[in-house]
Amino acid sequence: MYHNAKELLALIGDSGKSIADIVIENEMEISEISREAIMDELQRRYDIMYKACHDGLETAVISISGLTGGTGKQMWDFIKSGKGIQDLTTQKGIAYALSCSEVNASMGLIVAAPTAGACGILPGTLIAVAEKLQSSKEDILKALATAAGIGQLITKNATVSGAEGGCQAECGAAASMAAAAITQLCGGTPEQCFEAAAIAIKNIMGLVCDPVAGLVEMPCTKRNASGVGNAILSCDLAMAGITSHIPFDEVVDAMFRVGKALPSTLRETALGGIAVTPTGMALKEKIFGNGGCSGNCSSCGGCH
Template structure:
């Protein structure tokens, strides 16, 4: 798949939902039956669930970042947060899974290891707060996968090629599209959610301290679930992106190619090049 607009046009012609049309398009491209594709994604959902449960079962840390997701859980219980319970849950799960990844835990790289917490954070917050069943979550995952596939075809999903806009940004856009699908939004609203999310992260650099996918990556996972969630709310409220989703993705690719090498996962610029970032990197080497 190379175009969200083509999926959208297919929805108009067939009367299918975005997820159903994306599934039909994937089946036509690959020759795999829709049932087998759904079964494969059901397996990935189970893998994500494993990661979520394992991440919550113990105290994990990477070389730099300790486990901090529990702080959000305790804070959420107070009921004084500015963010909704849904967003706080999604952020907690996202940070937990991203930390678990740093501790060499088993995760689903959707779309990448560095952004692995965002999609499960959003999906399993839907289970906790919206009572979404597996079939609804799989529909959301189908939509998210289509967004990721189009993004990879038109631009990139690699921080080394396009900065973190291509990793955490893409994951947030995928999650936003999944939310609209799970809520029963229209195909057009799915595309606007994607565009609104990507427009808000254009130019986001990839600047891992010490070259590790920990700082700022883990907290960036948690923070960007809120962006994807709000973009879904915008789209479901009827707000639209002036620039079509495919063109926004194209722009993301252009911006990524224009970023200097120091801001593309090399650990040589941005926060990685700050005095504290450099000192932490030296300590790791020692």
């Protein structure tokens, strides 16, 4: 049984197992299902992720509010032009994450990972890196299991809810999960996976959740892109042998305490950050000007 990274690493010991192996064994026990059934379900979810990461590349996908969309296609077109500065893997990961995030905002089918708002980071990163490494299906699915393990620990010991911990809890958790997943895919040790996961959270410690008009669009779509960059750089640092210094468990605990310390205006209420800039407020007016916001709901406080 594990409740934190320290216990999970102790379970691995010198068995040569990966984080994924332990997470899958745990799932077999708590859900009373076979390893084969787990791998089948991971495959099913990966296929949905893969589709969401591609549907917005050749066609512009627009959100149901009509406010945003088409950035996945813009990035994909830019990649084809060959003018980008980042390496191709990061660029593609970003395009995939944008696509997935836009499919979500258009009421398309996605896999929350760990949330819907941050759903592009893990699949975008994983698909791009797996393409570069030409990873096997089995290795990709095991990387997903490792990501799930990181998400379990963050959920258990902190939170993955933006309303509770800010964006650091959602996009931070997603980048942390993605960093560990690709570190494993790159052949990193379980310790290195946790270093990458810890570094990814530290990189965006304190990030606030400030959605314009309360919608999962601005700044969420671009934060999904940014999460890919964060995950890939954290992986490279860990693979270079650079450590976090502050262990994963302590970083998660710190993230939780920082989240609690954030004022509620910066935790998914759309009452702070970019949501209350003049442009943010004007966009909100554009959406809710026609009665979407009733203006008489005292508990909301979002009316102006």
